Amino acid sequence: FIMTIRFLLVIGVFTIGCCSLLAQNSISEKTKTPVSVLQVPGLNDYCRINPGGASILPSGRHVTPAGKTIRITRAPFGMKLTPDGKKALILHHNGVLTVVDTDNLDNAVRIPSYDNQRPVVLDGTTFLGIAFSKDSKIAYLSGGDKGNVVIFDIEKLVKTGEISLNTPDFEESFTSDLIIDYTRNELLVLDRAHFRLVRIDLNTRKITTSIKTGRIPFGITLSPDREWAFVANVGLYEYPAVPGVTKTNKDTMMLRFPPYATPSKEAEEGVTLPDGRKIPGLGSPLADEAMSVWMIDLEKNQTVVKLKTGHQIGEMIEESEIIGGSSPNSVAVGSRFAYVTNATNDNVSVIDYKNRKLIGDIPIKVDKRIDKYRGLMPFGICLSKDEKTLYVALL
Secondary structure, eight states, X not given: OOOEEEEEEEETTEEEOOOOOEXXXXXXXXXXXXXXXXXXXXXXXXXXXXXXXXXXXXXXXXXXXXXXXXXXXXXXXXXXXXXTSSEEEEXXXXXXXXXXXXXXXXXXXXXXXXXXXXXXXSOSOOOSOEEEOTTSSEEEEEOGGGOEXXXXXXXXXXXXXXXXXXXXXXOSXXXXXXXXXXXXXXXXXXXXXXXXXXXXXXTTTEEEEEEEOSSSEEEEEEOTTSSEEEEEEOXXXXXXXXXXXXXXXXHHHSOSSOSSOSSSHHHHHEEEOTTSOEEEOOOOTTSTTSSEEEEEETTTTEEEXXXXXXXXXXXXXXXXXXXXXXXXXXXEEOSSEEEEEEGGGTEEEEEETTTTEEEEEEEOOSOTTTGGGOOOOEEEEEEOTTSSEEEEXXX
8 A cells, every 4th residue: 555644743832844954064183074963943042832833842853834824822732623623622731721712722721711701611631632522512521630531512611511430430530532433422431540441321421331451541433334433542661559559558568669670570570578578460561452452342341452563572673672662552444544643662563453563664754864763653553544644643
């Protein structure tokens, strides 16, 4: 297949291209020969925001908006357009919600408003999940550490309800990404605290079932036929509780130092401390639950396929050993292939999901002068309607 990839960096509600570098010539003191040095263009400049031209990031890179710029509050984390394309909702990590009129970008509403005329909708640390009713009138928002889904009326700009993921069996949930299956009229929500996918009937707003996922489920999407849910798990380990530690004795019984290094045999199998306490191991970092993409059959309510995308810990790539895993975080699904962004690998994995197998990786290349240094961190992905172009957001 032939695929075009376009790399985007998204800040707030405007899109910018990849940053440039300046090549400067200097003389090596040892060899007295010319040496080419790469520097960011804003090396000697202070950070600044310039809506009409190039702004300078803390990294010294220049960014120039591709279209019109509007100013919003800090910590934008998730953004999505309503099905009718008339509104854009931006979910901020600090509990703020911004509603943007796409026909008039200057008409952006901050909730809560600074004058307190519009009350708080999201209480606490939110996450990136946003989903809309088919008629674009209702939004379902990730409540993050509150473990809930906030129901928001887009036209009246008010909270109308919430759905909690917390139950006696699953306390202190953390709402991650979410998506609506219109064919079943249900909401599929990831709970990153309990490593599960929660299915909610929107007719009753009740949880119908929970399905086990991998460690720290982060991103979710559906196949076009709605038969499969794809869940990207970014977590490496499931950390066990330290034996003997309770809420009352935690100040004296807590571990003062890490009991083992990772990766190591001790980390996998556990160790015995001098005081006799046995600290459980973390298991293998190559386990199916760690940094993987799971395909969940929505008719059977079970995971059928577990795929380890990207480069795995211990592999040798370009004479360097992979030590941190791949961090798969987002998935885009077409009629045949699914595409996964592997943040710490700087690549995109391709899944032939009809045949339930990985078929390869697409390396992200921006500039041959800097590609070898890594660190582009693909963190979001979208497939064009004709399935010929992937849009990849880089951190």
